[in-house]
Amino acid sequence: MQNLQWYPGHMAKTRRLIEANLKLIDVVVEILDARIPFSGRNPHFDDIIKNKPRLLVLNKADLADKNRTKLWIDWYAEQGLKVIPISCTTGMGINTVIAEARALIQDKIDRERERGRNRTLKIMMVGIPNVGKSSLINRLIGKASTKTGDKPGVTRGKQWLRIKGDAELLDTPGILPPKFEDQTVAVKLAYTGAIKDEIMxxxxxxxxxxxxxxxxxxxxxxxxxxxxxxxxxxxxxxxxxxxxxxxxxxxxxxxxxxxxxxxxxxxxxxxxxxxxxxxxxxxxxxxx
Missing domain, CATH: 1.10.1580.10 (Conserved Hypothetical Protein Ylqf; Chain: A; domain 2)
Structure with missing residues (x-):
């Protein structure tokens, strides 16, 4: 198997965008492909996001092995991370995303409410290319306001979007790690289409x-x-x-x-x- 690397210039720019806006964010929602729940994570997100509250969303769960999805939900729970399976195609689990994100900072929301302030939940959406971020956003806001595609690299730039239920969302383009230390990870990404077929x-x-x-x-x-x-x-x-x-x-x-x-x-x-x-x-x- 060839050595796979794919890191267009806009991905480095996206990392800087995420780091620059993180202080504005309450919760990071990380979108994963349910078929590759580990390989589909950018390991650099841990360094970038640090201790910011994070919700993992397993999209395309309708395409995945349900028994294995359950194993991954339990595995991530042991790491202290909340995971929910969804499908942007069928709509499964979409309505729980904002509620679960809000639950991660409910204590903070309650404290501010006691002081007479109503807090707008600010979410940042991150993930590797082709995991369905734009499709999820379109579901959450109820209209097709972001470009979607079945090829990596469609979403570019910074977009703030208003979501029903007093929440705002910052979308970011998909970002892969600049180098794959483990080629088995790269191969799994390629299986699912997260890396362009043209380069392999x-x-x-x-x-x-x-x-x-x-x-x-x-x-x-x-x-x-x-x-x-x-x-x-x-x-x-x-x-x-x-x-x-x-x-x-x-x-x-x-x-x-x-x-x-x-x-x-x-x-x-x-x-x-x-x-x-x-x-x-x-x-x-x-x-x-």
């Missing part, structure tokens, strides 16, 4: 994805692509069988592996293979 070898990416699915979701893989078994096969052999089943045959009887790779990645991202989560807390411990 999608065939190699699909090979490693097929390896993971073979070991963790063999039934879903076989059912989706009508395979008898994937046991004992290497990732590229699994992809080759998939390409053959789908009729991706080119001249000389060879399989169009690039086409098969792009299809498998697209179908993972669209949950057509099944409800897939690409890591568990126990697998994280094994890696360490």
């Amino acid at each position: 070898n999608t065939e190699l990416l699909a090979y490693s994805l097929c390896d993971y699915l073979r070991d963790n979701y063999p039934n879903e893989l076989c059912t989706r692509y009508k395979l008898d078994t994937v046991e004992g096969l290497k990732g590229y052999e699994v992809l080759e069988k998939i390409g053959k089943k789908r009729g991706f045959v080119i001249s000389g009887g060879e399989i169009d592996m690039e086409r098969a790779a792009n299809m498998v990645l697209d179908e993972l991202r669209g949950a057509k293979i099944g409800h897939i989560t690409l890591e568990t807390p126990s697998q994280l411990n094994e890696q360490e």
